Amino acid sequence: MVAMLHAPYVIGSYVVTLGGIALYTVGMFARARKAAKRLPDEERPWS
Amino acid sequence: MSEPTDSDLNLAPREVVPTAARGKKKPWFAYAVLVLALGAGGLFVAKFLTNAIDYYCNVDEIGHKSGCDVGRNIRIQGVVDKDSIEKAGAVTNFVVTFHGESIPVVLSSKPTGLFQECIPVVITGKVVDADDGTQYFEGNEVLVKHSENYDKENKDRVATANGEAAACSQKG
Amino acid sequence: MNLTSSSSSSPSPSPTSTRFTRALGVAALVGIGWLVLFGLFLSPNDRVQKTGVRILYIHVPSAWLAYLAFGVTGLSSAAYLWKRTRNLQWDRVAGASAEVGVLFMGITLVSGSLWGRISWGQFWTWDARLTTTAFLFVTYIGYLAVRDLGGTHQQRAKRSAVMALLAVLEVPLVHFSVKWWRPLHQNETVEKGKLNGLMLFSLFIGLISFTLLYVWLVIHRQRVLALNDQVDDRGLDLALAARREES
Numbered sequence: 001m002v003a004m005l006h007a008p009y010v011i012g013s014y015v016v017t018l019g020g021i022a023l024y025t026v027g028m029f030a031r032a033r034k035a036a037k038r039l040p041d042e043e044r045p046w047s
Numbered sequence: 048m049s050e051p052t053d054s055d056l057n058l059a060p061r062e063v064v065p066t067a068a069r070g071k072k073k074p075w076f077a078y079a080v081l082v083l084a085l086g087a088g089g090l091f092v093a094k095f096l097t098n099a100i101d102y103y104c105n106v107d108e109i110g111h112k113s114g115c116d117v118g119r120n121i122r123i124q125g126v127v128d129k130d131s132i133e134k135a136g137a138v139t140n141f142v143v144t145f146h147g148e149s150i151p152v153v154l155s156s157k158p159t160g161l162f163q164e165c166i167p168v169v170i171t172g173k174v175v176d177a178d179d180g181t182q183y184f185e186g187n188e189v190l191v192k193h194s195e196n197y198d199k200e201n202k203d204r205v206a207t208a209n210g211e212a213a214a215c216s217q218k219g
Numbered sequence: 220m221n222l223t224s225s226s227s228s229s230p231s232p233s234p235t236s237t238r239f240t241r242a243l244g245v246a247a248l249v250g251i252g253w254l255v256l257f258g259l260f261l262s263p264n265d266r267v268q269k270t271g272v273r274i275l276y277i278h279v280p281s282a283w284l285a286y287l288a289f290g291v292t293g294l295s296s297a298a299y300l301w302k303r304t305r306n307l308q309w310d311r312v313a314g315a316s317a318e319v320g321v322l323f324m325g326i327t328l329v330s331g332s333l334w335g336r337i338s339w340g341q342f343w344t345w346d347a348r349l350t351t352t353a354f355l356f357v358t359y360i361g362y363l364a365v366r367d368l369g370g371t372h373q374q375r376a377k378r379s380a381v382m383a384l385l386a387v388l389e390v391p392l393v394h395f396s397v398k399w400w401r402p403l404h405q406n407e408t409v410e411k412g413k414l415n416g417l418m419l420f421s422l423f424i425g426l427i428s429f430t431l432l433y434v435w436l437v438i439h440r441q442r443v444l445a446l447n448d449q450v451d452d453r454g455l456d457l458a459l460a461a462r463r464e465e466s
Contacts, residue, residue, distance in 0.1 A: 006271045006337045013274045013330040014259060017281065018251065020329075021432065024322050028440055029233040035446035036234035043449045046237050046442060056462045077367035084361035091345075091354050098345035159340025161267060190339045196413045197272060199263035 101171060106145035109174055109182075117174045123150070123184060124192065129164045143168060143184075150174070151183040160191040167192040235442035243435045250428025257421040265418075271337035272418065274330050280425035281326040282352075284433045286390050288320025289359065291437070293387030296380035307448065308441075310376035313383055314366055315440035317359050319433055324356045347400035351393040358386045372448055 041047065104115035106125040115121055125143030132141045139154045152170055162168065172186035258276035265272035295313035298304045331349070332342045343349065366379045397404055414422060 006269060009333040009337050010259070010270050010273045013277060013333045014255065016329050016333075017277045017326045018255075020322065020326055025436070028436070028443060029235075032233045032235045032439070032443045032446060035443060035450050038450050039446060039453065043446070043453075044234060044442075046235070056459070056466055058462060074367070074369045077364045077369075080364035081361055081368075084357045084364060087357045088354055088361070091350050091357070094345045095347070095350040160336075160338055161271075162340065163267075166267065190341060190344060193268065193338045197268075197275075197418055198266045199416065199418065200266050200269065 103169075106143055106150050107148035109148075109150060117176060117182065120171070120173050122169050122171050124167065124169050125150070126167050127162070127164050132164060143170070151181075152186050152189075153183055154186040154189055156186075156188055158189050161193060162189060162191050233439065234446070235439045240435060240438055243431060243438070247428060247431035247435050250424065250431055253424050254421070254428050257417065257424055262417045262421040268338060271334060273421075274334040274337070275418075276421045276425040278327060278330040278334055279422060280429040281323045281330065283426060284429045285320045285323040285327055285355075286394065287430075288316045288323060288433060288437075289355070289387055289390055291316040292320065292359075292362075292383045296383035299376050299380045300384070307372055307376055308445075310372070310380065311441040311444040311448070312437065313380065314363075314444055315437045317362055317383065318440060319436045321356065321359045321363065322436075323429070323433070324352070324359065328352060328356060346404055347396040348393070348404035351389070351396045355386075355389045355393050358389060362386055372451070 036044070102114035102119070102121045104112060104121050104123050106123055108115045109121075109123065110117065115123075123143065125145040128142040128144055128149065132139065134140075137155065139158055140151065141154070142149050142151050152172075154170065154172075169190045169192050170184060170186040171188045172184055174182055175185045177183055254276060258273050262273065262276070264270050292313045295309045295316065299306065299309040299313065331352075335344070335349075336342045362379060362382050365382050366375055368375075368378070370378075
């Protein structure tokens with residue numbers, strides 16, 4: 001019974017964690033694409 | 048016809064001009080965030096200091112340590128005694144012990160979280176002299192202070208019983 | 220010169236990707252899959268906290284990674300300020316690590332708050348560990364704001380490096396707050412060996428997967444910062460090229 005009462009908090013913490021990381025990653029890649037469009041490929045020494 | 052030179056260029060500013068410093072585009076936003084962060088930091092410190100006004104005393108320090116006096120608003124820490132929890136209407140009575148010293152608690156709020164026997168708790172309130180000459184703690188809030196010990200739920204019964212006995216006998 | 224590069228037609232999901240980051244990303248993703256599997260399903264309930272103990276497997280690793288991130292920010296900032304190693308690359312690593320650290324610190328605060336509701340019975344209390352953690356969180360939000368106050372890249376790097384070296388001093392304050400004060404928050408679990416079996420293994424998976432994720436995020440983020448700096452540096456070149464095309 002106690003376990004069931006706590007389940008929303010446990011699941012919520014995992015959802016917030018993974019969702020937060022996913023949102024941050026998507027935003028970061030969007031910023032990367034936006035910046036890369038304004039630059040030639042040779043400006044990326046890592047590629 | 049000659050090739051156009053750079054001196055022929057129309058260098059008048061256009062609507063969108065790339066800048067050499069990104070931050071200059073929207074520095075007001077960064078300033079606003081900075082002000083909010085400073086405000087939040089100040090608020091956190093103020094809240095912490097306000098909260099820390101109430102002395103934090105272990106049960107065995109009541110009446111012995113400076114600040115842990117009768118009648119003063121304090122927070123006490125101890126372990127809930129086994130078989131001591133009784134509900135009487137809106138109040139909950141129990142006994143907390145720390146390092147061999149015990150005090151009865153009369154709690155006016157509903158205990159929440161993992162409140163149970165043999166668990167460390169922190170109670171806010173004040174020590175009151177009873178009519179019969181003894182003392183008790185008039186608590187208005189209890190928070191469970193879970194220890195750093197973890198043990199899986201379905202261990203064999205003997206080990207669980209031993210663990211519970213050990214936890215309760217530690218008394219903090 | 221093709222100033223609007225063909226990056227948008229690249230098969231990679233991001234212009235900051237390389238073979239190494241893709242492999243690292245896959246490893247981090249697999250690790251997180253394991254974390255969910257062990258953390259939510261395979262590890263046992265705790266005798267007292269029941270299912271609430273499962274929050275530990277994300278709460279503790281995210282706190283550790285936030286400390287690590289802020290430590291890396293401090294070290295990179297020191298490397299930038301030291302004349303022999305001065306390079307804007309250090310500043311970008313510092314900025315990227317601080318941003319990822321803020322993300323992990325935010326996760327620590329939210330997961331800790333949900334755990335507190337289960338364990339203590341309250342989402343929040345002004346206890347020493349919680350207050351110092353929240354203070355650290357807003358300090359690094361302030362650090363990120365300071366990075367965006369304008370000026371040249373060098374000005375940005377210098378002022379934020381000084382702030383990072385001051386801010387990192389808060390990390391030991393947060394870590395040792397459970398020893399210096401008498402907070403509601405529990406002491407270290409792993410250092411004292413109070414966790415074992417599948418519970419310890421789940422925490423270990425959380426730590427490994429979050430570390431991989433941290434490295435992956437910081438590599439990408441500092442590359443995005445490098446691209447942004449390049450865009451800024453090339454701003455004048457781009458404007459002149461546009462004018463030449465006009466004439």
